[in-house]
Amino acid sequence: MRSKWVISAVVSAYLLILVGLPVGFLLIHTWAGGASAVWRSVSAPDAVHAVILTLETAAVVVPLNALVGIGASLLIARRRGPWVRMVDVLFDVPVAVSPVIIGVSLVLAYSRIGWFGTALANWGLRVIFSPVGIVLASLAVTLPYVVRSTVPLLREIGTDQEWAARTLGAGPWRILWRVTLPSVKWGVLYGAVLAFLRTLGEFGAVLIVSGNVTGSTQTLPIYIFDSWDQNFDFLGSFAGALELALIAVVVMSIMSALQRRERKLHAHSAL
């Protein structure tokens, strides 16, 4: 079984170089100055504001993304036609192009130089350089996640269960709530978690639309970058990075715990 050892060693080294060492050094450097220094960095008003803005953004983006994702998944998996194929392809565009391009395009469309910016401003709605723009950019970059994790499940379960429910007298909404969605809930949840993590971490698109106003339109990744690049506040950037990583770990743990509980309960595979 020598080959097994070689594979294990290569994979371990790979993970150590890419994940283990960077995260290890992040921890070491963050805690080098002691807990009180970390606390001071984390509780700085701009840092707190960045965390809150990031979580608020995610709180809007994730449910919207899931809702639209479910609708689009049903469309892509259950209907046919050229326009359905077009929708299918369009949902992939955000992963195909750089987030920076998404940011620039949003600015072009919704700032005062764009087609709608002036009209929107007259309505009193400022999109670019505001949280609205951050939400838009986050929605755009997370577009495909729920769709890509839900469509394969919808295709796999087929339509027999839905038809069975219909012959038993169920209407479309009841079929959706009691048959279709429960069958694909892990796909939706998985996609929503990915969208949440991406929203937390998105940098390029958000940087461009937000205008990077400290204490106002700065999300956590931009705060980290700003501390590092502009203010030479390395501890601030380390602490911010650690917070970001912590939130991600917590969310992923909750998800896997939920899944394990469900598996135990039903003893049938879910996702």
Next chain:
Amino acid sequence: MPIQLSNLSKNYGHGAVVSDVNLEIPSGELTALLGPSGSCKTTVLKMIGGIEQPTSGRIIIEGRDVTDVDARYRDIGYCFQAYAPFRHMSVAKNVGFGLSVRGRAKSDIRQRVGELLELVRLSDKADRYPAQLSGGERQRMALARALAIEPQVLLLDEPFGALDAVVRSELRSWLKELHQRLHVTTILVTHDQEEAMDLAETLVVMHQGRIEQVGRPLEVYDQPVNPFVQSFLGPTTQFDGATIRPHDLLISASGPDVVTHIDDLGFEIRVTVTRASGESTWVQLSRPEFLDTKIASGDQVSVTRR
């Protein structure tokens, strides 16, 4: 006549898959749609259930034209070939689904589900999930779920298709018994002639989207209207240029014909004979009959009609 199909056709763009089906299905009986795969018998079943929309023609159930009625208002119990259990619901919830959709009181549902589970012998599995059931149990659960809404018609698509031989014959006699107790008008789709002969009171033989023959099983077996029906319902052989059932032939020792080979299938023995005329024919014998004749390969025999 609870179910009447008149001039029912289904077209998928590249041509008709079901053409001009006219059929009357008697009340309270079990009718089998029998045909080889590709005869589109399931398509007919789905059209009756409202799962497929016919291109033309009418479907009338108990005097009510349901052709344009949505599946949810047709009052039909449909069992899918793969049973289509709601995987995230317990057995009891599956069976009670139709009742809860109808807004019945929780206590009513619990009682009715209890009765149904007893009927399909799944009382001890009420809290299990479909993934924890065997194939036969899943099938019985699907049947209970369909029966829960007290449908006017029960539609079964290849009910034993996915089961192994032992469970299959067990479930078959159970279904026969159940039907004799409930007398729900039932239409069953199958490609297995033995199953159809055993269960059905009326047989509808289909081929390439058309009905070939309708009748009582023995009637169809004994008086097939064409060679397709004859050969689909059971083995055939040639005798004096005519196509007949090989069990209608007798074999006796000594004569002008020669035994070419013998296939021993256990209870059934197939004796292939080259006749004096050069015609090759085969005779189907039971084991006791075969042992009485004491024939072996290469023997001189004579073959006659019974």
